Amino acid sequence: MKYRNIITIASVFFSLVSCSQDETYIGGSITGGESEITNIYPVPPRLWIGGADEPYYSAGYTGDIMPFFDNGKFHIYFLHDAQNKPAGKGFHDIHEFQSTDLAHFTYEGQMIPYGKTTEADFGVGTGSVVKVGNLYYFYYTGHNGIPEFLQSNARESVLCATSSDLKNWTKKSSFKITAPAGYYNFDFRDPHVFFNEQLNKYSMLVSTQTEPGRKAVILHFTTADPASGNWEVQAPIYTTTPQENYLMMECADIFKMGNYWYLFFSENWSGSKGTHYKMATSINGPWMTPQNDMIDGEYFYAGKTASNGNKRYVFGWGTRKTPETDLGNKDWAGNMVIHELTQNQDGTLGTQAPQAVKDYFTKKTTVEVDGTTGNTTVNASTYSLNSTTDKAIVTFKPIGKRAKIKAKLSLGNTAGSAGFVFHTNNSGSYAKIVFDAAKNAIIGYNSASQETTRIKFQFQTNTKYDVELITEGSMVVLYINGKAALTNRIYGREKYKWGLISEGQNSTVTNLQVTQPE
Incomplete structure (x- = not known):
């Protein structure tokens, strides 16, 4: 894919700083910092970014998206799928786009780097951002499948980084959640955190499987105070039915719109691959499956939502092909695609283009x-x-x-x-x-x-x-x-x-x- 009109507009440096047991990463770019992207379906621009000791080229694809709206702006975090992955290096570090209208974007560079071969986040997976007081918490997936690491560690875990400005993130090295008894620590990922008004606590949804049995579940944890780092496991918020028999329900999201609650997840192994949703009149269910429970087809994946307080949007990625020809095979990651969610009279959801995208063509x-x-x-x-x-x-x-x-x-x-x-x-x-x-x-x-x-x-x-x-x-x-x-x-x-x-x-x-x- 070739993209033009990428304009450098500022100059900021990445740096990696040690602070006691935590790592602080300063977002930005060695060769220009923020970049304006004139693409409505953006991918990372072609820039050199990273620390002065270890720069790398940012060209790649947009993977799983973790949108967060704050102070009039969408902070669109995503897993960066690099075009070139050097041997022995990690993958899927978290980068960011920003937008106020979802038709024009700036690229903010890398926010959370991947770790070393001996660390839980050698590979980084999907997560979410929540604000508690004046501090932002980024809960994300740590993935490390290296055999030596697996000898004494779970393959996947929930990790955390914090920030006071949504740009400078500090990894909390003492924080880690792994699958509790009865659940599978090989597949334990995609934390989605939100304040649960019904419980007056914070809730975290995690995609995993039962063990034994290997049934796909969206597990539920709660805490009264994220600063404590103590999360208590609850019963799953949803378990796949025998009819569905989903292998995994990835990238879960939950929100209320009108009189209904909606539970989103993505599934990539059945005959109906893509982003699905359930609906209920209570956050506790029972969850109903609408006649058409898909947000889009299988070329739109990992849809997660954010609202500006007026409208809600779902952010996913449009699958690329390898090789990049019409007859190529479907591959992971691609271009970011955003739909505005609409609500039908029966509570089911519809989708349309964001208004700013419609207005872009004049x-x-x-x-x-x-x-x-x-x-x-x-x-x-x-x-x-x-x-x-x-x-x-x-x-x-x-x-x-x-x-x-x-x-x-x-x-x-x-x-x-x-x-x-x-x-x-x-x-x-x-x-x-x-x-x-x-x-x-x-x-x-x-x-x-x-x-x-x-x-x-x-x-x-x-x-x-x-x-x-x-x-x-x-x-x-x-x-x-x-x-x-x-x-x-x-x-x-x-x-x-x-x-x-x-x-x-x-x-x-x-x-x-x-x-x-x-």
């Missing part, structure tokens, strides 16, 4: 027809595609790196599919995102016609659906009716033609518009 662009295939009719910005056995396709000229596509799309019958195609080369191969009336799903396919991602959606015939696609580089995120989102990865999209397609379906597209940033 320049109208002419939609130029490049060609047609099959039974198609083009009349101004209205396109009719009628297909029984043969495909009906209308293609348009390329629209470049960043563009927003808006349209109203209706389906004429309950069979077949219709949607959008994005060419991946000059020879005519294309990926597609279609509305499948028979499967009641929005489905993404690569250029080999292999399904890559889907989300449930109940379609009705002769109903106009408001569709919005936000594209940036290889990222294509589709929104429909402010109710659902489907994140896709399509390499080459910005260089080649795109269009509309109908297969075994009579579809109509009206009000087709393309806008780009000024």
